[in-house]
Amino acid sequence: MQRLLDGDVIVALGANLDAPVQQLRQAFGEIAQLPHCDLIAASSLYGSTPIGPEQPDYVNAVAHIRSECSPHGLLDQLQAIEHAHHRERKLRWGARTLDLDIILFGQQRINDARLTVPHVLMHERAFVLMPLTELYPDLMLPHLAVSVSEQLSTLSCTGIWPLSESSI
Ligand code: ROI
Secondary structure (H helix, E strand, O other): OEEOOOOOEEEEEEEOOOOOOHHHHHHHHHHHHHOOOEEEOOOOEEEEOOOOOOOOEEEEEEEEEEEEEOHHHHHHHHHHHHHHHHOOOOOOOOOOOOOEEEEEEEEEOOEEOOOEOOOHHHOOOHHHHHHHHOOOOEEEEEOOEEHHHHHHHOOHHHHHHHHEHOOO
16 A cells, blocks of 8 residues: 655645636646746646535646645645635535645644645545556555545445546
8 A cells, every 4th residue: 555755745736716727727837936946747728516615617627746845835736726726715514616625645634724635625526546546446444444445445436537638
């Protein structure tokens, strides 16, 4: 089973407003440009039906980055990217132009007012685990001691579909 090393970070990307495919593609480029940060791998893009109140379908993906920043330093950088995409935090679980969530940060466990890592709901969300399984099926979820693909197999994957090249 694979384990993340210190500085290895998994970020989940999601968008469902204002040309979400473009939002995600641009966000991958912006993450790759962050100082002290390398984009190691990017999953394909997936369409997904929304969890939560009625709203447009999402586009989801995950990124593996290697960062020299602290978790909160990286969070500041990711929130600056969200902000540049005109992300507004109006409604909990509402539609958004771009969501960048740190879901895993090495083997660290963090739980404070700004950040919970591993992300509290990641193990329930096929729209996170499916793209992550594409990259690292054998990656161990540090808080559950199971692999990403094992955890995905416990979830229903209806409502998530790979976006074909022509729709990207
Ligand atoms: N639903 C889907 N399918 N994808 C998301 O990225 C997503 N993000 C959210 C909520 C509103 C919970 N629902 C989502 O934050």
